[in-house]
Amino acid sequence: MSVEFDQITFAPAYRKVADAIGERILNRSLREGERLPAETELARQFGVHRSTVREALRELQSRGLLTRRPGSRLMSVSRPPQERVAAGVSDALLLHDVTVHEVWQALTILEPPIAAAAAGVRHLGDLEALDAATAAFHGGMADAEVAVHCTSEVFRCIARATHNTVLGLAQEPLLRLLEPSLRVIIDKVPQARTRIGAAHARLGASIRAQDAPEATRWMQRHIADFSRGYQLAGIDMGLRLSL
Amino acid sequence: MSVEFDQITFAPAYRKVADAIGERILNRSLREGERLPAETELARQFGVHRSTVREALRELQSRGLLTRRPGSRLMSVSRPPQERVAAGVSDALLLHDVTVHEVWQALTILEPPIAAAAAGVRHLGDLEALDAATAAFHGGMADAEVAVHCTSEVFRCIARATHNTVLGLAQEPLLRLLEPSLRVIIDKVPQARTRIGAAHARLGASIRAQDAPEATRWMQRHIADFSRGYQLAGIDMGLRLSL
DNA sequence: GTTGCCGGATTGTCCGACAATGATAGGTTC
DNA sequence: GAACCTATCATTGTCGGACAATCCGGCAAC
Secondary structure, rough: OOOOOOOOOOHHHHHHHHHHHHHHHHHOOOOOOOOOHHHHHHHHOOOOOOOHHHHHHHHHOOOOOOOOOOOOOOEEOOOOOHHHHHHHHHHHHHOOOOOEHHHHHHHHHHHHHHHHHHHHHHHHHHHHHHHHHHHHHHHHHOOOOHHHHHHHHHHHHHHHHHHOHHHHHHHHHHHHHHHHHHHHHHOOOHHHHHHHHHHHHHHHHHHOOOOOOHHHHHHHHHHHHHHHHHHHHHOOOOOOOOO | OOOOOOOOOOOOOOOOOOHHHHHHHHOOOOOOEEEOOOOOHHHHOOOOOOHHHHHHHHHHHHHEEEOOOOOOOOOOOOOOOHHHHHHHHHHHHHHHHOOOHHHHHHHHHHHHHHHHHHHHHHOHHHHHHHHHHHHHHHHHOOOOOOOOOOHHHHHHHHHHHHHHHHHHHHHHHHHHHHHHHHHHHHOOOHHHHHHHHHHHHHHHHHHHHHOOOHHHHHHHHHHHHHHHHHHHHOOOOOOOOOO
């Protein structure tokens, strides 16, 4: 009965330019490190004004697809750095009002298997990095800031030891969201530091021994301890996170 | 002895403007849905040229922090839509040369506990959505495209049933990366559709029955099946993904 | 109630300009 | 020949201004 039309789609020029360049980066016809022509030249090629090109470049830059390498004014193609991507995810989660509990639950799910995987695949350098982080935790235990940083660093080292980029990138936003509340716990709960330190030691040992079940168990306890920490620090896990 | 100086940081005006606005969105002093002043007005407030403001807006827009609501020319504050964030993550993973195996391993880790959590918390609407996706899979099984879409949709429904945003957002990029290879499997492996369909049915049943262990088991098999599928379809899991 | 029209606001795009700053090449000194 | 200095040039960041298209709101006409 009724005639149906497709929604018409109009994209401004700056989006088209961004899409065109982005497309070629994604499909690898522009390779990492390759330098883009100057803005004026791009404007000429696309047949638009330089201002339009610049708007497109800002978008690609913020996606991490383009970056300016030090010592070069020209933009060059880059793979989005993990930190940037993770920051995007944690910002999004923050604005979506995720609760402490949601982050904690995700850690509960993610971390023990990561520890197990790390115990499976091991590589000497990875163990060293883990030891370094553990040692730094002990050394800087007095300073809450250092303690917090080292705690998440231990997580990072373990994830890195799995040599699975996906796991590392999945974990990173959680660590970012965890840190502020972890700081509160470490500040308010006296026994937190020693318990965390002990967990680190056991985790390191079991990963070194390639004892996956043991690594899993200790990681479970480690994460479970956070939940206790939240209680003791008087943090309501149902509350949404804030930066 | 030596005098130490901080690295001097220079940020172009468009970055400063973007940071200023972004900051206020992140710390919620600008609330979701709130409309920004017009570009001319922003330029006046920041004391820069409109082109500069526009470059900043492009960045915020691409981060999903600003969007234009239909029927309004003014930019309004938005929380980054999941799809956009997920797209950013999967693009990044793609460019970082993640392998099929890495994605698969992450699914192995993530999905069974998600299914278990879904079996714990259940909400009538969630079950309906899951049933709908399962039914759509059966209905459209002939069409590979539909089958692929419904398979990931089932994952999405299960994650949604956990009511944990973090889990949903962690999973989404994996689904995006999974889909192309899943399409190949469904095309090349005759028994794939029935096995996937069976898994969906069992998953739905055990979640409805709130049987977390059973849901875990079926999800494990479901994901393990993918690995078999890759073999049968002749896909080398060590190869990096491509779009 | 729908349609048509007008004024104003806003964006998308363009033109052109210019200072600051690195890169580079070319000449100079040892 | 190597190292150093300098003039030149290319490129970005930023600006001023301009203009068409378009969309919103309101109001009149049908």
